Amino acid sequence: MSEPTSAYKGPERVFSGVQPTGNLHLGNYLGAIRKFVNLQHEMECIFCVVDMHAITMWQDPKELRAQTLEIAAAYVAAGIDPEKAIIFNQSAVSGHAELAWIFNCVARMGWLNRMTQFKDKAGKDKERASVGLFVYPNLMAADILLYKATHVPVGDDQKQHLELTRDIAVKFNNEFDVENFFPQPEPLIKGAGARVMSLRDGAAKMSKSDPSDLSRINLTDDPEAIAKKIKKARTDPEPLPETSDELKARPEAENLVNIYAALAGTASEDVLTAYAGQGFGVFKPALADLAVEVLSPITAEMRRLQGDPAFLEKIMTKGSERAERIATPILRDVKRVVGFL
Numbered sequence: 001m002s003e004p005t006s007a008y009k010g011p012e013r014v015f016s017g018v019q020p021t022g023n024l025h026l027g028n029y030l031g032a033i034r035k036f037v038n039l040q041h042e043m044e045c046i047f048c049v050v051d052m053h054a055i056t057m058w059q060d061p062k063e064l065r066a067q068t069l070e071i072a073a074a075y076v077a078a079g080i081d082p083e084k085a086i087i088f089n090q091s092a093v094s095g096h097a098e099l100a101w102i103f104n105c106v107a108r109m110g111w112l113n114r115m116t117q118f119k120d121k122a123g124k125d126k127e128r129a130s131v132g133l134f135v136y137p138n139l140m141a142a143d144i145l146l147y148k149a150t151h152v153p154v155g156d157d158q159k160q161h162l163e164l165t166r167d168i169a170v171k172f173n174n175e176f177d178v179e180n181f182f183p184q185p186e187p188l189i190k191g192a193g194a195r196v197m198s199l200r201d202g203a204a205k206m207s208k209s210d211p212s213d214l215s216r217i218n219l220t221d222d223p224e225a226i227a228k229k230i231k232k233a234r235t236d237p238e239p240l241p242e243t244s245d246e247l248k249a250r251p252e253a254e255n256l257v258n259i260y261a262a263l264a265g266t267a268s269e270d271v272l273t274a275y276a277g278q279g280f281g282v283f284k285p286a287l288a289d290l291a292v293e294v295l296s297p298i299t300a301e302m303r304r305l306q307g308d309p310a311f312l313e314k315i316m317t318k319g320s321e322r323a324e325r326i327a328t329p330i331l332r333d334v335k336r337v338v339g340f341l
């Protein structure tokens, strides 16, 4: 386990979040949720459903509620034990919003202007983006630092936001002259599933908002849908090579090999050792079988849990109480440091 770089002395703690914005996909699973499952045995873990982040883009209230429960179901179905790790929704602990306001006053316009995800999500007409979408990285920093989390498992697309979180922590500590008050949280990104690409375009990441459902494998897809999407995935006519270096100029092929490796828990090189010289006519069905084998039990358990919303709500209520207990003394200290009466 990598150590936070500062001389921070507090306990190790994991925080991460997933937005309840629909279409939970293989990238979310391999880049984030699967890592959560392993980490819960290593340190104290807090896994949030970030509903306040979701509303930075318009969400239908009824769907937001259903999707919040869906993420909770996915967490539990993937193997997170709610008795061990804390599972809750962000808006249930008001400290996230309170600390985010303070960080709005710590972070600089110039820092946020550099965030590439805002540029991607706001699209061409930035004047019409919500202000929340612009300051979203400050809320993310607040999520993490409200618990003084030291480790943050995320996919590669969140790297820049984590750097901003570290900058906010350092600036707060320096300006208020409280050395090592906030840790500089360590991103946990590495691994085969850190950047799962679209099945239709090897240059775009697999995403919840891609209009083409063929671009992603949803955690709610049945085995037929998974097999169909992998069969239709864009590739090239060449057989698989012997080394990963030879995949560099073939992003779609590289993506499928990486997905196989991530699902199998091996290195891409091992996948190539097994399949070098084979075409996609052989490789795709093998990948589809593996994807179904890994994902089907999770999908089935998700469906079962979604049939019992009262159970999921109970988990979240208990989780938010536990989260609040950690956050309350930290927020009290922050307010004192800032000079609030």
Ligand code: AMP
Binding pocket: 017, 018, 019, 020, 027, 028, 029, 030, 031, 032, 153, 154, 155, 156, 157, 158, 193, 194, 195, 196, 197, 205, 206, 207, 208
């Ligand atoms: P989001 O869908 O934005 O709520 O993302 C939830 C988590 O999944 C974050 O840790 C992301 O970095 C991760 N994630 C999202 N898309 C991908 C992807 N295509 N590959 C790997 N990780 C991803």
Ligand code: TRP
Binding pocket: 015, 016, 017, 018, 019, 050, 053, 139, 140, 143, 144, 152, 153, 154, 158, 161
């Ligand atoms: N911004 C993250 C995403 O879009 C979700 C998120 C919100 C998060 N707060 C977080 C992730 C805190 C890690 C830690 O995927």
